[in-house]
Every structure is written in structure tokens, then in C-alpha cells.
Amino acid sequence: MPSVIFRKGLDLKQAVAPALAEDYDSVIVNEIISHGFQRTRGRLTVRLAKEFGFCYGVDRAVDYAYQTRMRFPKRTVYLTGEIIHNPHVNDKLRTAGIRFLSDPHEPREPLGPEAVIIIPAFGVTVDELAKYDQLGCTLMDTTCGSVLNVWKNVERYAKDGFTALIHGKVHHEETQATASQSLKYPNGRFLVVLDRDQTQLVCDYVRSGGSRHKFLEKFKHAASKGFDPDQHLERIGLANQTTMLMSESLEIGEMCRQAMIDRYGEAELDFHYRAFDTICSATQDRQDAVQNLVGSERLDLMIVVGGYNSSNTRNLARICTAKLPTYHIADAESLASLAEIHHRPISGPLSNLSQSRNKQEVTAKEWLPLTGEVSIGVTAGASTPNNIIGQVVLRLEQLTRI
Numbered sequence: 001m002p003s004v005i006f007r008k009g010l011d012l013k014q015a016v017a018p019a020l021a022e023d024y025d026s027v028i029v030n031e032i033i034s035h036g037f038q039r040t041r042g043r044l045t046v047r048l049a050k051e052f053g054f055c056y057g058v059d060r061a062v063d064y065a066y067q068t069r070m071r072f073p074k075r076t077v078y079l080t081g082e083i084i085h086n087p088h089v090n091d092k093l094r095t096a097g098i099r100f101l102s103d104p105h106e107p108r109e110p111l112g113p114e115a116v117i118i119i120p121a122f123g124v125t126v127d128e129l130a131k132y133d134q135l136g137c138t139l140m141d142t143t144c145g146s147v148l149n150v151w152k153n154v155e156r157y158a159k160d161g162f163t164a165l166i167h168g169k170v171h172h173e174e175t176q177a178t179a180s181q182s183l184k185y186p187n188g189r190f191l192v193v194l195d196r197d198q199t200q201l202v203c204d205y206v207r208s209g210g211s212r213h214k215f216l217e218k219f220k221h222a223a224s225k226g227f228d229p230d231q232h233l234e235r236i237g238l239a240n241q242t243t244m245l246m247s248e249s250l251e252i253g254e255m256c257r258q259a260m261i262d263r264y265g266e267a268e269l270d271f272h273y274r275a276f277d278t279i280c281s282a283t284q285d286r287q288d289a290v291q292n293l294v295g296s297e298r299l300d301l302m303i304v305v306g307g308y309n310s311s312n313t314r315n316l317a318r319i320c321t322a323k324l325p326t327y328h329i330a331d332a333e334s335l336a337s338l339a340e341i342h343h344r345p346i347s348g349p350l351s352n353l354s355q356s357r358n359k360q361e362v363t364a365k366e367w368l369p370l371t372g373e374v375s376i377g378v379t380a381g382a383s384t385p386n387n388i389i390g391q392v393v394l395r396l397e398q399l400t401r402i
């Protein structure tokens, strides 16, 4: 039996609105917004970035998950994995009875037509989707439109004989799903680069070749099966995970373009290189807003709130840390006392999903001035709900009253 796929919700938006508001809204955050994105209490002024928190894709995915639960009260509803990278939101869905196929200890019966499966905002791989389809499951596909836009371009690369060069995190769900789109075509292939250093290796190979063996060893987990740098770097099309740092993605694009010009000449560029901007507008807006905040306001420190495995939150923290002391925290609990803050260090690899929170955190001391006026900038990643941000602001106010 073919699966049934819902992609536009279930006409229950109004019905789930009260539950969503109760679970994720914040009176304090609304008040801060209505007062010019700042709030002063005692010696503390909090300044909020003008774009922060839930993006349109996350808003929609969470809304559809609530609608799915309501529409199918008697059927088992699964999520393929985290709906977004925020533990509070995922826990709310678990509490509502939604089961996670990614949970290692989740006992489950074989999937079949009775199962309802929610696909998260980052999407799933082509193979995974085909598997649920063959099993006849009911699917609620919440893949974000901005992610679908990247897929369309990656497919076009594959059709036209270009290797998709993806700037992203190779183990991130979205990048895996994007890479899989290139494999829908017989000659499709991909290579994932994390940063400028890895891109430099690719550019060096484009310009003058090198050790094939060393190249393949370096990218053994990041290239499609059978990848041959001697053939498959001849024509490349650039794409990005939607949540990468905009400035870095632009730089990576320019590095690749220049390498192709050096190798084949400007006149041949169109045959060898294609690019399009796939950083989503929500990511870009949040990065621009925090640049603006740290560039124009007098701040003592920045707090960036979001899940430790959230790529876009981490990139917001990277922007801030170049300018002033910055702490990427998970929630208000991270603000232990006036003397101690638990936070995720900004350098180093993105957290492994399987690591527990306290294995990912370090503790910094003397992070908050003990006396005098203090001005703190706050922003939050696209997967952080307003209630968590509101709790952080309240905790800051509590600590600065001591």
C-alpha cells in the first residue's frame, strides 16, 4: 500500500495554537520586543538582537507535529529523530507521546501502515523516505522550504554532471539529506567540506592534483561512494547547509571559483563551476542582527541561547566571540551563580548528539561583574523557543539583584 504524505499541515492550526502558546511563548520576551528590544532592571540592562529564536521552518515543523498528534490520537506517532536541535522542544513532544525512532532504547513494533511518521525540518535522506513509503506509513513531511530549495539545486547539479560540493557538517541530518539528493542520478556525486581549511585542500587538488590516496583518506566520510578527485573535481556546483556562517560560505565560494579560473581560465568557468546562495534568509537575518547588536551597543558580554548540537546557534556564538566575551548556554540552568556559568566552548567540533549535556559543558568563573551597571546582549538560535529565552533573562535579573 503506498504511503499517504501530508506536507501542508492538517487544518488544525487554530486548534493547536493554545498549546503551542502555553509551551513556548514568553511574556517577558514579548515585553522586551515591545520596549525596543531592551529591558533594564536594577543594574542590569538586557539587549536582545532584533532577530532571534524560532525561524519560520522550525515554527512550522513544531506546529505540524502538534497537529499530527491531535489528528491521530489512537495511532502511534513517530519522529525520525530530533524535530529540531533543542532538547526542551524534543522533550515536550516525547511527553505528548510522540516516539523517536532515533532513541536507542525505544522498543517498537515493526513499522507499517498504522504508523504515522513525522519528518523533521531538516528532511531525511532519499533512502529513508523511500523505506517509509514502501512500508505504507502515513507521513507528515515538515521539511523546510529553504532546505527543499537546496535539494532542487543539488539535483540539477547531478543532472548536469556537476559534483555537489556542500559546505556543511557531514553528520548533520540536513547535510546527509542534501547529499543524498545528488545520488538520485546515475552519475551524481557529492563532497562535503566543513570549512576553509578543507576547501583549501580541494582547491589545491583542482589547481595541481596531488596524492589521490591522501585526498580520499581525508574525505573518506565526506564523499560519495567511488569518488575520484581526478575526475570528479572537474565540474563542481556549490551548495550549503542552510545554517552555516554566511561570511564563511561566501569565502568558500570565492576560493572554489578562483581555483577553477586558475585551472581552466575565466572563459571556461561556466562549464566547470556553479554556485548559488543557499544560506536561508532566517539564518542570515539572525547573523545580521547579532552583528548589528555587537557592533553598535556597549555590551559587557553576550549570551547565546540554544541546543549544544544546533549549528546555527553555534555560528551566532562564533560571530559574537570575535568581539566580546560570549557564552553559548543551553538554558537558564546554565547560569549557576554570580561566580559560575556552564557553557559550551565555541571552538571545537559540534557536539555529538549522544553526549550528555554535562560532558559538553565547561564551567567559567567570574563571568559576571559583581557590582556596577552591566549590559548583556542576548540572542538565540533558530531552534530556541521564547520561553527558554525568557527564563534566561529572569535568571540574569535574579543574579544581578544579589
Ligand code: SF4
Binding pocket: 055, 056, 057, 058, 121, 122, 144, 145, 146, 147, 242, 243, 280, 281, 282, 283, 312, 382
Ligand atoms: S534554519 Fe532556515 S532552513 Fe532551517 S528550518 Fe529554519 S528557516 Fe528552514
